[in-house]
Amino acid sequence: MADQYDHRSIEKKWQEKWKESKAFAATDDSAKPKTYVLDMFPYPSGEGLHVGHPKGYIATDIYSRHMRMRGHNVLHPMGWDAFGLPAENYAIKNKIHPRVAVEQNIANFKQQLADIGFDYDWSREINTTDPAYYKWTQWIFLQMFKKGLAYQSSEPINWCPSCMTGLANEDLDGDVCERCGTKVEKKRLPQWVLKITAYADRMLEDLGGLQWPEYIKEAQRNWIGRSEGALLKFQITNNKSQIEVFTTRPDTLFGATYIVLAPEHPLVEEFGNAEVKKYVAKAQSKTEIERGAAKEKTGVELKGVKAINPATKEEIPVFVADYVLWGYGTGAIMAVPAHDERDYEFANKFKLPIRQVIEPTYEQTTEPGKIKKGEPFDHREAIIAIVKHWAEDKYIALKWKKVAWGTFITGGIEKGQTPEIAARAELEEEVGYTDAEFIKDFGIVHGKFYHVPKKTNRNAHAHVVYFELRSDARKPVAAEEESIHEMLWLTAEELKKFLTPDTHQHGLRWLLGTQSIYTGNGTLANSGQFDRLESEEAKKKITEFVGGKMTTTYKLKDWVFSRQRYWGEPIPIIHCPTDGAVAVPEKDLPVLLPEVTSYEPSGTGESPLANIQEWVNTTCPTCGGPAKRETNTMPQWAGSSWYYLRFMDPHNDTALVDPKKEKYWAPVDVYVGGDHAVRHLIYARFWHKFLYDIGAVSTTEPFARLEFLGFILAEDGRKMSKRYGNVINPQTVVAQVGADTFRLYEMFMGPFENTTAWNPASINGVSRFVERVWKLQDAVQESAVPALDTIVAQTVKKVGDDIEAFKFNTAVSQMMILLNAVEKEKTIGKAQWMQFLQILNPFAPHLAHELAERAGFVTTDWEQWPTYDATKLTAAVLSLGVQVNGKLRGTVELAPTASQEEAVAAAQANAVVAKWLSGADITKVVYVPGKILSLSVKSA
């Protein structure tokens, strides 16, 4: 009998062995294929790790151990992202120097990680606050400075009065500081800014080739916020200057009936009277969020100024309103109330003219009538007649007999006819009614579809006209007409479901008054020579016509990169009275963060470094005269924007990474993490692309595949937090149930990407699994057990596939299924046992190693990924479901190789199936070997 499983001593034993043998060190010059597996490195906070943090680390540990077993040279490193506000705030609060606090916290984190038995290559450990590391963070900044991508600006920035520092847009949660929840203010401060917008297009384009979760890619696209449009100039009547607007809809220019400027627009100050100035002052006291939350549009006219619509040459008024944002586009818009919701709302309030210039246009995208691509269109003037019953609230509808269509009365307009006359003719011809009163012409709607009988693409320009019958007076209808469609009387509700073409649905909404203003692309009207052009084409032509230019804008803003705080990388710039901002020579890097006793923020908008005279005062590298150092520091995101490169070559003193090593290891094959990811990923991709452009790295993207993890909540369903007192320390759990049980449990909780609550009761399940596997070593026999062949092969395949796909929960489940099968057989062959331990090893390495050693397996043998016999994946006899008329009526034991005749015979021999077959003829047999036998019967 095996002794009791003592996880404490066994885990300690193997962790020490791995440490001594440097089992997980990656080599840089291996002939093996490489795999780079990376965790988002942690911020070593004072709170330490809770059980949620290691979830991703367990996954990468399993993945990398498994890849190593498959013969890969695996890089799986760990490091510390230790600069930034939280570490500094923690230090201030606990009256301890940030450097000391960081050291203590790292030591704590490392011990917590060690207990779980991870395979990190600690010889490559990095720390962003280490001068040997941040030397290269500063170096990257200097390269950007030299290329003009790091520049100084004094635009107003977000200022957190509590953290006493400027923040980037990305650091905000709405209009509050994401760190402390304080509402941010706008403050004008000299800032260093990185030109991330120069990379916006490339960051967008390259997303396509990445193996990332769709929602992360989508978040990146949202954040970049690219939009294509045109810049158009409007001349001002009493002045030589012009107003430039950005619009995505230059095709609506003929409908632009006024101009709106953002309150911050320079012309506002130039022309504004007292009333305008009052409005501007009020608008500026509000944050952008408050402006957005306003229920009603506000604004004020800029009296005495008119603009000229360059298309219509009309003079139009100019307004100031805070629904136009200074930070986007040109801070000025042309307002087209007929085709924009916001402009429409504003125009209604201020009684401004609304001019329709786009007519709705629909394309049929489904059969019948789906447009044939590439074929030309014929154009036809047409009518859609809505005809109301003489007494009831019902309308004439036509149900088409040859195609599955439902429509109103519809037809063409002959030469010389008005829409009304054409509609009356169709009414009489198609359904015979003669006593109709014309009520209204709603307008034109365009429908593009494939005309099936005429075999051509057609664009029908249909007037939607409305009639009410006065009586049921009716002429006979030709038989030919009756064969085409059937007439129905339907209510508006019924029509909503009945009408097939979008154009007819649009007409119905006009009738009911539920059609709001049309904001889609369409066909131009009231636009001079551009009438009947479609939006896409008109955009270019109208822009050209008025001398504007097509352009692209982004929501993404350049990255505000200065922080007025102590605990960050000093920005390596020297300000010289004669030479301006000068780069610190590369040989002088790193610019060390000075040791100080007081590092609290000054709050004046100046960094605490500004007070250290002996550090600030220096000489200009260019002219040698007296000069001052830049005193702002970099944001927390700086160090984490390139750390994955440093792991490839962590001790290099002459380059950020040796090109040979970079070429071997790049890119990161699997990157695993959660939280904060949109920003980190945008910044890292930006820096990476820059480094690619200057030849420092060889790939255009840093992370080929990204796996995002779901968090672990506390038992109470809330986030784990000191505040709620619901934090569970992994060390406590490991001490109780062992590292392997802990690892298996976190992987078995559910899909990796799901957020799930911690459930101690569920740990029992995996704990039992570990105990039962341990006991199995007594059941091992020399010869293989044939009854286990199939399940062993299936398990080896599935566990391997599942690890690759990050489906760890089903991998664990499959191993449990194998265990159940072995216990049922009461024994397992030695070779089969080895395979079991091989696939278990990445999940429960301590247990697997101990059992392998006790079984006498040789390391070089068992520490590789097992192969399986593909011919054994399918059992010789399977249970096959038998359906009769689509319902399962029984199962039969059958070889998957059996013929249809054999299958039907077996089914007929089954008593329950036979009952359902008796007295009936089999009319159809569908047999999918190994899957299903489906019989259709009809009673005789």
Add this chain to the structure above:
RNA sequence: GCCGGGAUGGCGGAAUUGGUAGACGCACGGGACUCAAAAUCCCGCGAUGGCAACAUCAUGAGAGUUCGAUUCUCUCUCCCGGCACCA
């Protein structure tokens, strides 16, 4: 409002080139062992009816395609995430 993802037993969740829904685990119920308890082992466990054999219903709701739908199509409801007066 727009975009992305989702909804399956008491619970976490399985099952997708459409093929026996509920794997695996937890919890729960019954039994064995024990003086007793824990641990362990065995049996049961979607709902309804039935002693049972079995039947009917069931994967958010409703339609459709199909021999067959958790899986595909359409409409709708709700939940999570991102963006949001972005012109």
